[in-house]
Amino acid sequence: MSNYKAYCLDLDGTVYKGNTPIKEAVEFIHYLQVKGVEPFFVTNNSSMTQKQFQQKLAKMDINTETDHIVSSSIAAANYIEEHFPGKSVFMIGESGLQDALDSKQIMRTQDVAEVVVMGIDRQINYEKFAIACLSVRAGATFLSTNSDHAFPSERGFLPGNGAFTKLVEYSTGVDALFMGKPQPFMLEYIQKQFGYKKEEMVMIGDNYLTDVLTGINMGIHTVHVNSGVNRTEEVRQKVAQPTYFLESLSEWII
Numbered sequence: 001m002s003n004y005k006a007y008c009l010d011l012d013g014t015v016y017k018g019n020t021p022i023k024e025a026v027e028f029i030h031y032l033q034v035k036g037v038e039p040f041f042v043t044n045n046s047s048m049t050q051k052q053f054q055q056k057l058a059k060m061d062i063n064t065e066t067d068h069i070v071s072s073s074i075a076a077a078n079y080i081e082e083h084f085p086g087k088s089v090f091m092i093g094e095s096g097l098q099d100a101l102d103s104k105q106i107m108r109t110q111d112v113a114e115v116v117v118m119g120i121d122r123q124i125n126y127e128k129f130a131i132a133c134l135s136v137r138a139g140a141t142f143l144s145t146n147s148d149h150a151f152p153s154e155r156g157f158l159p160g161n162g163a164f165t166k167l168v169e170y171s172t173g174v175d176a177l178f179m180g181k182p183q184p185f186m187l188e189y190i191q192k193q194f195g196y197k198k199e200e201m202v203m204i205g206d207n208y209l210t211d212v213l214t215g216i217n218m219g220i221h222t223v224h225v226n227s228g229v230n231r232t233e234e235v236r237q238k239v240a241q242p243t244y245f246l247e248s249l250s251e252w253i254i
């Protein structure tokens with residue numbers, strides 16, 4: 001397997017499972033760091049701030065800089081800064097999205113706005129949906145962090161941001177533009193911010209429809225690891241194949 005400069009790792013199912021670290025992934029990250037390579041962490045989870053992810057990883061013995069943690073919220077804030085500077089923004093979301101917008105000094109309003117951005121919000125209510133729908137009907141740009149329909153919890157699968165986004169899409173007849181995987185915005189952000197060439201980047205993950213397709217959409221090499229949602233046999237049936245298959249990340253060290 002090639003040597004890369006930017007190892008972009010998915011988090012849940014690749015580096016950890018919920019609050020449990022995946023040993024082989026932690027060792028792989030340490031191995032890269034010993035060689036002087038700081039990996040990137042690329043997650044659709046919009047709810048947490050870079051600082052919160054950093055603290056979560058630190059508990060698993062993974063020490064990293066906040067600017068190497070890229071969530072769909074970071075991608076959304078960058079997209080808004082780049083394409084809609086100075087526009088009013090109505091946000092539905094939690095601290096991860098809030099913090100990402102604040103870090104770019106993006107002004108938010110509680111009223112009908114020119115840009116609507118949605119991320120998971122476990123305090124969502126009718127009024128928030130109403131303002132989002134009124135804005136979109138009035139012509140606002142409609143962005144959403146990620147299209148995940150559901151996410152796992154101790155209680156079972158709970159509704160994800162994709163399900164809430166669907167409500168606004170259904171009511172207004174307007175489709176959202178998603179910032180998370182499988183769209184390549186997070187990888188484009190890393191490429192631009194750190195100045196990598198595509199051949200220097202690799203996307204590593206457990207989920208074909210998000211991780212592997214993100215890398216393929218970006219035009220970079222991809223690695224499927226058999227530690228999470230999709231089994232290797234399943235992924236081998238797909239038309240567009242990842243560059244490499246690994247049982248676990250420990251295989252890469254040897």
Ligand SMILES: [Mg+2]
Pocket residue numbers: 010011012013014205206207228
């Ligand atoms: Mg995953």
